[in-house]
Amino acid sequence: VKNIQESLGELTKFLNFESTAVPTLVGSQKVNVCFLKTNNVFIELIEPAEENSPISSFTANGGGFHHLCFEVDNIQKEIETMVKNGARIIVEPVKGFDDRLIAFLLLNMKNTNCNLIELVETKR
Template sequence: MIGRLNHVAIAVPDLAAASRIYRDILGARVTEPLPQPEHGVTVVFVELPNTKIEFLEPLGADSPIRAFLERSPGGGIHHLCYEVDDIRAARDRLVSEGARVLGSAEPRTGAHGKPVLFLHPKDFLGTLVELEQA
């Protein structure tokens, strides 16, 4: 059901500093910051030949990333994102198997302009999983 690893998301306290490390030290291509107010984050993507790394910085007082950074002030891996061919069919199959979808369970538009859903980390080995329509 899951396809390609789309990205690994890392919560960071300072988006500009994280971008500089990957761009200036590791020589990676880093996109411009993209505010995502509906998700409470500002993101940049480190574009690699086989996948991406997404840096997440809190946007607004209610950002879910803010709570993550309170527990891990230096940042850290926040979630893994996998592509699926049909996000609603994937959701329905996962729910029928007992998985929990976070939020309303209805796909929302993600940073790539495609529908996304998040799955409860307790159902996936302690890892928050994002599904993105391929």
């Protein structure tokens, strides 16, 4: 999103989401993040923290849903499985929000519009 605070207002007003934490800087990714929840659905708002953030061009072009995220117990094992099935690693595992390992992969799916996947390792 271009502005987390403005997006928070809209999502809480129109879709009954509640913020689960205050916006937080993830320096390794050059983004600010904020998590929202309604029922069993969680979303993460991501805002560029710097001009050269990996998502700056995405938000400059209108933004929207960027990727799907899956929590996994063993990030290396999941990456190996996905690569064997044709996925391509975009970002190798690095520490992300809450010091959890994250990785990004691009899936080769012809029938979906969201091919970017984030894996987040379960906190130990």
